[in-house]
Amino acid sequence: MFATPSQMQPISSHNPAALQGVDREQLLAVIEPVARAHGAEVVDVELKNENGWVLRVFVERLGASAEKLSTKDAAVDLELCAGIARDLSPALDVDDPIPGRYNLEVSSPGIERPLKKEADYVRFAGEKAKLKLREAVGGQKVLVGRLGPVSAGKVAVDDGRKTYDVPLDDIVxxxxxxxxxxxPKPGTSKGGSSKSAKKKRKP
Structure with missing residues (x-):
């Protein structure tokens, strides 16, 4: 059984128990090999009800995390996303980790990329980020600031007035x-924009 829309949560390291009725590990076990075969790695996966269920898979260039690439250098193109969607759809049909009907979308995470694991905070140290917290820090449950070092399960965040050590476990x-x-100069554009490929699932 699906969770209700109000219970929808991204499948991520911040919420390992996300998506009632869907086995996260089983789902990723299907998705990750297909992504790797196309030279990509999975950034995030989410399932949402938007007048019908949508499974979104966000990917970036294979090795981007290990090499600490920028969002621009890690970006994937529409052709790669379409190839993953094409091969992933029948793989999901065989393993059937999600009950019911849904549409599949594969895309790059874009320049406002989600941060899902400790390695992401290390990789993007010095970048500006927006964090939503379970417990208020400095009277704030939403903290916008520049990421600093990660140590002992905490990330330093400088909001321009003060630096806070935020426990990673408190980040929603x-x-x-x-x-x-x-x-940008004429004829050029900033990199890292989100590109997506959609594939309608058969009933």
């Missing part, structure tokens, strides 16, 4: 915040 969701820079 976190993502990078896009910062406007100099306008």
């Amino acid at each position: 969701t976190a993502r990078l915040v896009f910062e406007f820079g100099p306008a």
